[in-house]
Structures are given as C-alpha cells and as structure tokens.
Amino acid sequence: MEVxxxxxxxxxxxxxxxxxxxxxxLVVTTDEQYPQHIMIEFVQDKCDLLNNYNIxxxxxxxxxxxxxxxxxxxxxxxxxxxxxxxxxxxxxxxAPAQAPPMPAATSFAPAENFKEEDHDDLPF
Numbered sequence: 580m581e582v583x584x585x586x587x588x589x590x591x592x593x594x595x596x597x598x599x600x601x602x603x604x605l606v607v608t609t610d611e612q613y614p615q616h617i618m619i620e621f622v623q624d625k626c627d628l629l630n631n632y633n634i635x636x637x638x639x640x641x642x643x644x645x646x647x648x649x650x651x652x653x654x655x656x657x658x659x660x661x662x663x664x665x666x667x668x669x670x671x672x673x674a675p676a677q678a679p680p681m682p683a684a685t686s687f688a689p690a691e692n693f694k695e696e697d698h699d700d701l702p703f
Contacts, residue, residue, distance in 0.1 A: 582662075583639045583670065584609040585672050592626045601626050605664065607640060619664040628667050641666035 588606035595602050603626040609615045619640055623630060632638065645661040 580642050580644065582609065582619065582642055584614070584617070586632060586636050586638060587616060588618075589629060589632060589634055603629055604666075605629060605640070607638065607694055617662065618660070619662045621664045625663075626664055629665070632667060632669075637670040639668045639670055640664045641668075647667055661687050 584607040586605065587608045588604070590604040592601055593605040594600065601623050603621045605619045605621065607617050607619060609617065619642055641664065643663050643665060645663050647656050647659050647661075649659065651657060
C-alpha cells in the first residue's frame with residue numbers, strides 16, 4: 580500500500596521500550612478534498628530512510644498495516660493498529676500543464692448553393 584502527500588511532521592528517532600528498539604514518526608498530509616493527516620512509523624534500520632527529507636516535501640510512502648492483540652491484567656483483550664513505512668520516494672513537482680497551441684482561426688465563406696430541402700438527410 581502507499582500513501583502520498585506532503586510531509587507535515589518529521590520526528591526524531593527515539594529509543595523506546597527497553598532502549599534497543601528505535602522508532603521514528605512521520606506525518607503525511609494527503610492531497611484530497613478532505614486532507615487526512617496520516618501518522619506513519621518507521622522502525623529500526625528504516626528510521627534512516629527519513630534522513631534526507633524535509634517538512635513540506637511531497638512524498639509517496641510505501642506502508643504495511645500492522646495489528647496486534649493484547650490481553651490486559653484483568654483479562655480484557657484489546658487490539659492495536661499501526662502503519663509502518665518501509666520506503667519513501669520524492670514526488671516530482673507537478674509542472675503546469677500546457678495546452679497545445681491553437682491553430683490560427685480560419686474564416687469560412689457561407690455556402691452559396693445551399694437549399695434546405697435538398698439537404699434533409701435525417702432518417703425520420
């Protein structure tokens with residue numbers, strides 16, 4: 580799956596948990612009628628993929644959806660979802676579309692030998 584948009588937030592890499600797990604967050608704002616702010620996490624060696632990007636850049640991020648189940652101490656089961664990124668690509672700035680050149684206007688002389696009754700070729 581992929582998410583495209585502009586980088587809104589580019590977090591720093593952080594050690595989480597026992598300290599050996601590296602995580603970095605990226606927020607991409609989609610370009611659609613109702614823009615969405617999608618938080619994507621990069622983990623371990625994938626954190627370095629974000630080093631050459633800046634806020635405001637248009638990107639396409641390849642993602643995987645992750646889900647896990649957790650049972651709390653009271654025995655209640657809870658489910659968590661995550662969006663993990665594994666590739667980032669810059670999107671080329673859209674060049675303004677140029678319309679093809681219009682041909683020079685040509686004038687037409689009215690038909691001189693046109694008779695309405697001679698040209699009734701409608702099938703009904």
